[in-house]
Amino acid sequence: MAINQLTEGIGKAFVFDRIRPHLRSYLLKAGIVDVPYSLFGLLFWLSILPVGFMFIFRGWNYILSLEQNIFIQFILALVLWAVVHLLFIFAIILLIYFYIDLKIFNRTKKMEAVLPDFLRMVSENLKGGMPFEKALWSSIKPEFGILSHEIMLSAKKVMTGQDVEEALHAFTEKYNSPMLRRAFDLIIEGMKGGGKTVDVIDRVVDTIEETKDLKAEMAATNLSYVIFVAIIVLLVAPGLFTLSFQFLTVLQGISGKIGGSGGAETNVLPIDFGNISVDPAVFQAFSINALLVISFFSAIMISIIQNGSIKAGVKYIPMLMIASHLVYRGMMIVATNVFAGFIV
Template identity: 25%
Template sequence: MKILDIFQRKLGSKELLTEEELSIIEDDLIDLKMEEATKNVLVKDFFKDPLKTLSINPEYTFVLSIPLALAFFAIGMAATWGTPIIDDVIIFTVLIAITPPSIAFHKKYKRTSTIEEYLPTFLRDISEMSRAGLTLPNAVNTIAKGEYGALTKEVQGMDSAMSWGVSFEDSLRSFAVRISTPIIVRSVSLITQASRAGGRVSSVLEAAARDAREVKLLEQERRGNMMVYVVIIYMSFFVFLFVIAMLTSAFVPTMAEAGKAASAAGAGNQFIGSFDPAHYTRLMLHTAVIQGFMSGLVAGQMGEGSVSLGLKHSIILTLIAWFVFTFLI
């Protein structure tokens, strides 16, 4: 470290520190403070505002939900070991583990979607103010007083950064790092590359706004078309569940009566004579629950382009399957 080298040298020679050495020491001290400030940023942000941190990083919600689910699993297994209720313990253990993350992923998706919707308006407004003669910092400062939905706080953050001397391009890049979606990254890259190449910034911003709006419209159109497949997945699951429920309520009791008749006729060692209706009912429950969980993940991937966003569908379909077999059969 430069600070230690300078002090060791000066202590040996008993000379006063020069201005250059003082500057080096000051720079090193600033670097040390910056390193200390950036250590464990996520942990500090979590204790400062847990909900905001988890909404930005929803995957970290598993750190809270999984221990809670394991505690429920341990208590449930100890209380229901050897009974059919153990199935309910396993089902709700999984649901407890994925419910908080599914809520966090959904909230982040809605927030980023809103930001993407307001992004073209934000860029177009800056372009118009730039044409009117305002500098980019003044334009952002004026726009920060407006309303842009979930994008408003990000604009205010950019305004604060630019008031401290951060350039418009750097503030945009920081924004793209915080809200890293394909549309935002594409727009920021377009603006920064065009600014480096030269030209009127207002024209670049207008082109970026037009591009972001067109990409968002195409994305919304794609999601609208894919929602048909989400409906098909739900309908397929309900048909599957209806068939399984009919088999369980009609076929299994019939097989059980046939097994009793076969046992009475002396055929107890054959398959029909050893038929256990409770065992096959549990097997049908397991089948329906697994089908519901996996169908939900597929619905999220097809409808919203992400398996994590399918967790909410998995929770809904799994609960429906559990409810049908617990209260209706």
């Protein structure tokens, strides 16, 4: 209990009072009801361990190498610790923000996926003679998942005296979804204009379905570009790095044999190999890092081509990174066996 209070107190100390309402509303979008102050405090204490190791094995040796007096060294140690710790905490905050933002995006996409079925059920209830509010609340079903939960929250607001239009408008403004916002805004405007709400809902559903079909056609049309990028990442780039490494190894072997033979015979050759200063191990490390970078940005390109959004393709990033690395390793094994007989 005391540990929980300590971590919660530390967590609240890092979240200013003016930020807390915005943080709570932001976390609600991700389905997180309570602000996890204890988690924030726990992450702060856990961050001390890696920062301490970095300071002991790296920072302190650097401070001692400056050869200053003990007071200056103490001040430098405090400043260095504070800067590194703040940077580490900032990196953790960025990771948490990225995770929550991705969770909000996935929740929004899930609501958009079931929105046509939900509105279709609302339309059926209206055709059965129900008023709009009752038709909306009666359409809340478990199969609609997050959308049902959000509509239920809007229903509770209406029960406490808020107007149904205001409750639905607050729901659509909660998420960054043009589809949700336009659909419910059209329904609300249709109700205000005195038109048939059923006809408006049916047209909205038809429009959403047509939009989804168009997006599917666009994704199918751009499939050739996705295949082209995937071939470059999974075959072309690993193959080129593998051949370059083998060429470097063979060239170093030939250069070493020619340089070791001595005499005037080396001047007969029309090629001057010179001193090859590139280390094959360094080149291999460069190749692996370059493949990771290429895979990262290629996954982003594939996501934009297929879905029009970077967030929707985060799952492709580790897949392409691992696949390209495995292909590179496999090509290296095969190429090493093939080129092994070139230098004896």
